[in-house]
Amino acid sequence: LFPSELRRDLRNYVNKVVSHVYPYVEITFHEYQLDNSFERSEAFGSIERYLSASSSKRAKRLKANVIKGCKSVFLSMDENEEVTDEFNGIKIWWTSGKKNNPQQPAFFAYRRDEEKRFYRLTCRREHRDIVTNIYLKHVLDEGEAIAVKTRQRKLYTNNKSNMWSSIIFEHPSTFDTLAMDPEKKEEILDDLIAFSKSKDYYKKVGKSWKRGYLLYGPPGTGKSSMIAAMANHLEYDIYDLELTSVKDNTDLRKLLIDTSSKSIIVIEDIDCSLHLTGQRKEKKKEESKEDNKDPIQKKAKEEEDKMKKGSEVTLSGLLNFIDGLWSACASERLIILTTNYIEKLDPALIRRGRMDMHIEMSYCCYETFKVLAKNYLDLESHELFETISRMLVETKMTPADVAENLMLKLDKENAEICLNKLIKSLEDAKEEARVKALEAGKKKEENGEMEQENIDAKENSVMNA
Ligand SMILES: Nc1ncnc2c1ncn2[C@@H]1O[C@H](COP(=O)(O)OP(=O)(O)OP(=O)(O)O)[C@@H](O)[C@H]1O
Numbered sequence: 001l002f003p004s005e006l007r008r009d010l011r012n013y014v015n016k017v018v019s020h021v022y023p024y025v026e027i028t029f030h031e032y033q034l035d036n037s038f039e040r041s042e043a044f045g046s047i048e049r050y051l052s053a054s055s056s057k058r059a060k061r062l063k064a065n066v067i068k069g070c071k072s073v074f075l076s077m078d079e080n081e082e083v084t085d086e087f088n089g090i091k092i093w094w095t096s097g098k099k100n101n102p103q104q105p106a107f108f109a110y111r112r113d114e115e116k117r118f119y120r121l122t123c124r125r126e127h128r129d130i131v132t133n134i135y136l137k138h139v140l141d142e143g144e145a146i147a148v149k150t151r152q153r154k155l156y157t158n159n160k161s162n163m164w165s166s167i168i169f170e171h172p173s174t175f176d177t178l179a180m181d182p183e184k185k186e187e188i189l190d191d192l193i194a195f196s197k198s199k200d201y202y203k204k205v206g207k208s209w210k211r212g213y214l215l216y217g218p219p220g221t222g223k224s225s226m227i228a229a230m231a232n233h234l235e236y237d238i239y240d241l242e243l244t245s246v247k248d249n250t251d252l253r254k255l256l257i258d259t260s261s262k263s264i265i266v267i268e269d270i271d272c273s274l275h276l277t278g279q280r281k282e283k284k285k286e287e288s289k290e291d292n293k294d295p296i297q298k299k300a301k302e303e304e305d306k307m308k309k310g311s312e313v314t315l316s317g318l319l320n321f322i323d324g325l326w327s328a329c330a331s332e333r334l335i336i337l338t339t340n341y342i343e344k345l346d347p348a349l350i351r352r353g354r355m356d357m358h359i360e361m362s363y364c365c366y367e368t369f370k371v372l373a374k375n376y377l378d379l380e381s382h383e384l385f386e387t388i389s390r391m392l393v394e395t396k397m398t399p400a401d402v403a404e405n406l407m408l409k410l411d412k413e414n415a416e417i418c419l420n421k422l423i424k425s426l427e428d429a430k431e432e433a434r435v436k437a438l439e440a441g442k443k444k445e446e447n448g449e450m451e452q453e454n455i456d457a458k459e460n461s462v463m464n465a
């Protein structure tokens with residue numbers, strides 16, 4: 001009856017009128033933003049998690065997904081279900097649905113139906129600003145937080161072919177089981193929590209969202225345990241970077257770009273990895289010699305040097321990374337270096353700003369011992385504690401050694417036997433230290449005598465001459 005043009009005009013007109021009086025705003029979030037996109041929309045995932053956590057109690061028809069390798073069941077709203085949410089007294093409606101797209105090209109036809117899903121938010125028009133500016137951010141943040149909590153965390157290591165391979169990370173160490181000075185522990189915890197919450201702050205000051213910790217101290221004082229405790233506390237993944245199997249700076253960069261957000265990048269025993277220490281100083285010397293050479297020649301020389309050395313990661317490559325040049329592409333990372341010898345490291349590597357916090361893990365003190373006694377023996381106090389406290393001042397013993405003594409190994413062992421075992425070990429250690437000191441003293445004396453003899457001999461020869 002109607003000419004098609006007129007019909008179209010009329011429909012447009014009706015739509016306009018309806019949208020003018022219709023008091024609601026609708027926003028749709030598709031699972032795949034573009035029809036030809038393979039990448040699942042992050043927002044969709046966050047909304048799904050948010051709704052399943054906050055509204056699934058209210059939705060009547062739910063869909064269960066069992067996550068692979070995980071024992072929990074993940075409930076989400078079924079299709080065409082509606083739930084309401086409240087935010088600051090505002091009512092928001094969410095519906096889930098499926099998009100039917102008959103014109104979908106055959107190429108994408110293998111996609112399962114459920115992969116064309118969407119969530120639609122409806123709110124009153126006058127709430128539009130609050131919903132788009134504040135509520136949606138809240139939903140996305142919450143959704144992301146849920147994802148972090150429920151995901152299985154991984155421990156990644158780099159292999160020879162310059163890729164990360166992962167296993168599930170299940171280290172039992174936590175800040176509760178970590179034995180160290182309680183004040184220091186508190187300080188570290190506060191620092192970590194402040195970091196994990198300061199996304200906006202880092203953005204504001206234009207820094208990439210990362211933080212560096214240097215853990216140093218003798219073997220067996222809990223450096224690796226501390227890293228595991230940090231990862232457990234923040235629920236981050238760990239990337240354990242073995243620098244010696246990274247070929248050169250380019251490979252290093254690639255590995256680093258491959259790391260995900262919310263992770264800790266760990267380089268253990270940095271003093272043993274490569275010749276990072278002092279290398280820069282040598283280079284500087286060379287450079288000043290070559291300052292008057294023209295740049296092309298210089299570059300050629302550098303390349304040649306690199307080839308000769310069989311190309312490897314350099315200190316400056318590592319510094320570049322730590323400075324966030326390459327970590328700028330993604331955020332929320334901790335970088336942790338550990339070493340047994342802090343004095344061996346190039347100061348450039350550990351200056352403040354690169355390594356924000358230097359944490360010393362040291363020999364067992366009384367406070368440390370008390371935590372271990374509580375963890376291993378369930379003991380808060382005992383008459384032998386005083387003796388042990390005194391002995392720990394006199395004798396250096398690592399928490400690892402103390403823990404070893406406190407471990408209940410045989411059925412017949414009890415707390416008192418363990419404490420006595422520890423006292424015995426402390427006595428032995430003290431004796432050992434005494435003998436060592438004596439020997440060292442003797443050697444020094446001998447050396448001193450020898451030097452004196454040398455001087456005497458020289459004087460004699462001068463006199464004779
Ligand atoms: N501070 C500590 N609190 C609790 N347990 C500790 C502590 N220090 C050491 N241990 C115990 O000793 C073991 C070895 O500690 P850890 O591997 O953390 O030492 P480390 O400092 O990393 O040593 P290394 O320098 O040799 O790598 C741990 O498995 C843990 O059980």
Ligand SMILES: [Mg+2]
Binds near residue numbers: 223268
């Ligand atoms: Mg270690």
